[in-house]
Amino acid sequence: MTTTTTPATTAGHALDHLPLASRQDGTYPRPQLMRAGWASLDGTWAFRHDDADAGLTAGWASGLGESRDITVPFPPESAASGVAEPGFHPVVWYARTIRQADLEAAGRSAAAPRVLLHLGAVDHRASVWVDGAFVGEHEGGHTPFTLDVTAHLADDAEHLLVVRAEDDPHDLTQPRGKQDWHEDAHAIWYRRTTGIWQTVWLEAVPATSVEHLRWLPAGPAAVDLTVRLRGPVAAGTRVRVALRFDERDEDLGTVEVTTVRTTSAVDVSVPLARQRNGQAEDELTWSPERPRLVDAVVSLHDADGATLDAVSSYLGVRSLGVGDGAFLLNGYPYDVRSVLNQGYWPESHLAAPSAAALRREAELIKELGFNACRIHQKIEDPRFLYWADRLGILVWGETPGAYEFSPVAVQRLTREWMEAVDRDVSHPSIVTWVPFNESWGIQHVADDPAQQAYSRALTDLTRALDPSRPVISNDGWEQQNTDILTVHDYEGDGAVLARRYADDDARARVVGGIAPSGRRQLVGGWSDAGQPVMLTEFGGVNYQPGDQRADGWGYTAAQDGDDWVARVTALYDAVRASGFLAGSCWTQLTDTMQETNGLLTADREPKVPVERIRRAVTGER
Structure with a gap:
């Protein structure tokens, strides 16, 4: 061409x-490509579990029959959906009427006759029908897909939209991130998010x-x-x-x-x-x-x-790079001060409770003194990325991991990751890509040549898709051809942490040998090439104001608010004293289910006054 x-x-x-x-x-679901007309289909839909997987044979594609209401886009495991059934339900169905008012709001006209149905995310495999006619399908629970439904909306009648979603909780080849495979949440994993969990909307185009x-x-x-x-x-x-x-x-x-x-x-x-x-x-x-x-x-x-x-x-116009042991933003060394964000709400799980909640999340990150966030094991709602772009937050773009290494797992994660990079590549706030975290899905990457090849290949594929950003090959553990060397270290004593990251000799010990995780930092024959080093998970201090939850935990624990602030400050002082760290990421922004190690409660309330947290994070006095 x-x-x-x-x-x-x-x-x-x-x-x-x-x-x-x-x-x-902040309400438009695709913030970097806007048209004046669009129609949200969020709200009340008919819903039905299909535990026996009988719906296809029974003809539910033409109507669900007996059903209950659900509020879309909240997953049926969540309270916000109105269903609130967190158990194992591998197949679910949805139905909603498309009315002429929806098509008018979407902007359908002689100049814009094509009607597109957009689904922001459906976990994990979705099939779609209109008036019983199959329209299309998509696999990948965290990325959007679009179907042209024009031919199915030819008259002025109302039309029945039906969506079927498959999400097998025991299929470890599915990219799932922090979604638990146990019926109840445990350790660092959380309640599942099945089916529709981002906005469904219509748009008319020429x-x-x-x-x-x-x-x-x-x-x-x-x-x-x-x-x-x-x-x-x-x-x-x-x-x-x-x-x-x-x-x-x-x-x-x-x-x-x-x-x-x-x-x-x-x-x-x-x-x-x-x-x-x-x-x-x-x-x-x-x-x-x-x-x-x-x-x-x-x-x-x-x-x-x-x-x-x-x-x-x-x-946004900006350049990114690495050099001389530093992360470079617009050609200058930039100290990355990040916070781990699970993007999880108690009432709505991975789905944000509202568009306003996404804005408030970004505002809180800034108010607490951070200039970056690591969206952890989640491909975040684009409307959050808009606020990161507008308010100024560096974002780690990270894939939700699968838990198994197999040809199917490789194909699934690679396909979904390519879609995620394609969706988000234009956001100036995203400054790195993270295709793997802590060897999830590549558990034997230290010694298995096949898993090493997979890690290298996906890292290089990411660079091929987007040569403008650094790529972290496997955040925290067992890295190969990575642009940034990242370490996870939950040492709770600030003095110990300070010694561990003090100077170049300390750097050589951390990077060149066994890392604090107990694993080799570099594998597959790779050696230290002078990349910037970042402490991309640390902290995790458990503190629960008021009533203490017996099942709440962190990596270490504080006795009260003053003790908690002192611990946070001491750990940050150690990071600030380091002679080589180019950035850090605190675990974590909010309490999340059984994890009570957030700076904020699960309801986004600061555990002590914001000013005290900000001083601990930034070192301002």
């Missing part, structure tokens, strides 16, 4: 007619439309844009990119698509600072301290100049 660039002259600005993506309210945008850094004050199109692409089709930063427009020209195919890619180099001298480039860059976002409209035009489609988006 070839492209040509020509000057663009337009009256007004495309952003004047579409919502500013960088200033949305016959030829923008399907996906990929913004990636391309040098100082520049990005590369890839546009993926849906539908027939005629010769002479053009893509126009219009940007606005701080109310100032940048005229970027147009790009002509000369290859006709269903899916076309358009690579555009966007010179954001074309009219500015080099000293002014910094005012465009994104960081936690200055989370600058650039608004964009990407519009699609036919050979005669008529607009076929237009979407609003945003991007």
